[in-house]
Amino acid sequence: MSTGTVQRSQGSYVDRPSSSSLADVVEIILDKGLVIDAYIRVSLVGIEILTIDARIVIASVDTYLRFAEATNRLDLRQQGGKDLSELMGGMVEDGSRGKTQGAVEGIKNALTPGDDDDEEEEAPRRTRRPAKQSSKSE
Amino acid sequence: MSETGTNRDQYLYGIVHADSEVTPSLQGVQGQPVRLVVHGNVAAVVSDMDPVEVLGTPEDLLGHTRLLDTLASATAVLPLAFGTVLPGDADIGAEVLEPRESGYLSGLQAIDGHSQYTLLVRFDRETLLREIVEDVPEAAQLRETIAGTTEDETRPQRIRLGEIIVKAFEARQPGEAEPILEKLRTVTADMAVHEQGQPDDVAEIAVLVAYDGAEAFEEAVEELAEERHPRLTFRLVGPQAPYDFVPEV
Numbered sequence: 001m002s003t004g005t006v007q008r009s010q011g012s013y014v015d016r017p018s019s020s021s022l023a024d025v026v027e028i029i030l031d032k033g034l035v036i037d038a039y040i041r042v043s044l045v046g047i048e049i050l051t052i053d054a055r056i057v058i059a060s061v062d063t064y065l066r067f068a069e070a071t072n073r074l075d076l077r078q079q080g081g082k083d084l085s086e087l088m089g090g091m092v093e094d095g096s097r098g099k100t101q102g103a104v105e106g107i108k109n110a111l112t113p114g115d116d117d118d119e120e121e122e123a124p125r126r127t128r129r130p131a132k133q134s135s136k137s138e
Numbered sequence: 139m140s141e142t143g144t145n146r147d148q149y150l151y152g153i154v155h156a157d158s159e160v161t162p163s164l165q166g167v168q169g170q171p172v173r174l175v176v177h178g179n180v181a182a183v184v185s186d187m188d189p190v191e192v193l194g195t196p197e198d199l200l201g202h203t204r205l206l207d208t209l210a211s212a213t214a215v216l217p218l219a220f221g222t223v224l225p226g227d228a229d230i231g232a233e234v235l236e237p238r239e240s241g242y243l244s245g246l247q248a249i250d251g252h253s254q255y256t257l258l259v260r261f262d263r264e265t266l267l268r269e270i271v272e273d274v275p276e277a278a279q280l281r282e283t284i285a286g287t288t289e290d291e292t293r294p295q296r297i298r299l300g301e302i303i304v305k306a307f308e309a310r311q312p313g314e315a316e317p318i319l320e321k322l323r324t325v326t327a328d329m330a331v332h333e334q335g336q337p338d339d340v341a342e343i344a345v346l347v348a349y350d351g352a353e354a355f356e357e358a359v360e361e362l363a364e365e366r367h368p369r370l371t372f373r374l375v376g377p378q379a380p381y382d383f384v385p386e387v
Contacts, residue, residue: 012360012363013360013363013364013367013372014356014359014360014363014372014373014374015371015372015373015374016373016374017373017375019204020200020203020204020207020375020378022196022199022200024256024375025199025200025203026199027258027335027342028256028342028344028375028378028381029203029217029220029378029381030199030220031219032217032219032381032382032384033152033217033218033219033220033222033381033384034152034153034216034217034218034219034384034385034387035218035219035222036150036218036219036222036234061297061300063300063304063337064296064297064298064299064300064301064303064304065289065293065296065297065300066300067267067299067300067303067304067337068280068284068295068296068297068299068300068303069289069296070263070267070303071267071270071271071277071281071299071300071303072281072284072285072296074264074267074268074271074281076268076271
C-alpha cells in the first residue's frame with residue numbers, strides 16, 4: 001500500500017484526472033484566490049468565451065428545452081425489468097427507433113451548452129463571472 | 139543587471155513563508171522561471187511577464203494552476219487570484235507583502251500541512267432521466283407527445299417536460315448531497331460547498347485535507363462512489379493549492 005498516493009486502479013469508481021483539465025480549472029479556480037485590489041487583473045482571452053458559452057441559468061427555458069430533448073432521446077427500451085410499453089401507453093415507436101444508436105451521444109450533445117464545436121467535451125459547467133474580474137482592473 | 143531589476147511586469151502566483159524554496163526549474167505562466175521576492179516573514183512567488191504576449195489565455199490559466207498545485211504539494215502557499223500582475227517598477231515587498239503580513243501569516247498557518255481537493259458529484263443523467271420518466275406520469279405522457287416532433291411543433295410541451303425533469307433533479311439533490319457531506323466532514327479539516335451549477339449537479343465540494351489524512355479521505359470518497367454507482371458519478375481533482383481556503387486580508 002502506498003501512502004498518500006491514489007490507487008488509480010481500473011477498479012476505482014472515482015474519476016481521478018492525473019492533472020487538472022482546463023474545464024476543471026475554469027470551474028474550480030477561476031474566481032478563487034486572494035485578490036489584491038490595487039492591481040490589475042488580466043482580461044481573459046479565450047477563457048471568457050469558453051465560460052460564457054457554458055453560462056447556465058438552471059430555471060431557464062433554455063435549460064428546460066435541453067433536458068426535454070435529452071429525455072426525448074432516451075431509449076427506454078434498453079432498460080430491463082419494467083414493461084415500458086405499458087408505462088408509455090403505447091409509445092410512438094418511430095420517434096425513438098431511429099435514435100437508438102446514438103442515445104448517449106444525443107444526451108451528451110443535448111446537455112452540452114453551446115454548439116457542437118465545443119473544444120472540450122467536458123465543457124465548463126458554471127460561469128465564474130469573468131466580467132466582474134475584468135472590471136476590477138480599473 | 140540585478141535579478142529583480144527588470145522593467146518587466148511581474149506576475150504574482152501566491153504568498154509563502156519567507157523560508158520557502160522554489161525549484162529553479164519551476165515554470166509558471168508563459169513558461170517563465172519562477173522566483174521568490176522575500177519581505178519580512180513572507181514571500182511572493184513571481185515571474186516576469188512577456189512584454190509582448192497577451193496574458194489571459196487558457197494556457198496561462200493552466201500554467202498558473204499547475205505552478206500553484208506543484209508548490210502546494212511541498213509547501214504552504216496562499217494562491218492569489220489568476221491574473222494578478224504588478225508593474226515592473228512596483229516594490230512587491232513594500233506594496234504587497236508588508237501591509238498584510240500578519241494576515242498572510244495567519245492564513246498560511248491555517249492551511250499549513252494541508253492540501254485542497256475538489257470533489258464533483260453528479261447524477262448520471264441517463265439513469266436519472268429514466269427514473270423520472272418512470273416516476274412521474276406527466277413526464278412519460280409529455281415524452282410521448284414530443285416524440286417524433288420538432289422543437290417548434292411542441293415547444294410548450296417540451297418546456298413543461300424540461301421543467302418537470304429539472305425540478306425532479308432538484309428535489310433529489312439534497313437527499314443525495316447531505317449524507318456525502320456528512321461522511322466527508324469526518325475525514326477533512328474544512329469544507330466549502332460551491333453553489334450548484336447545473337440541474338444534474340449533486341454537489342461540488344472543496345475540502346481541506348491534512349497530508350497524513352489523504353489516504354483516509356481518498357478511501358472515504360472511493361466508498362461513497364462505490365455505494366452510489368451507477369446512479370451518481372464522482373470526479374476528484376487534487377491535491378491542489380488551497381484556492382477555496384484563503385483568508386480575507
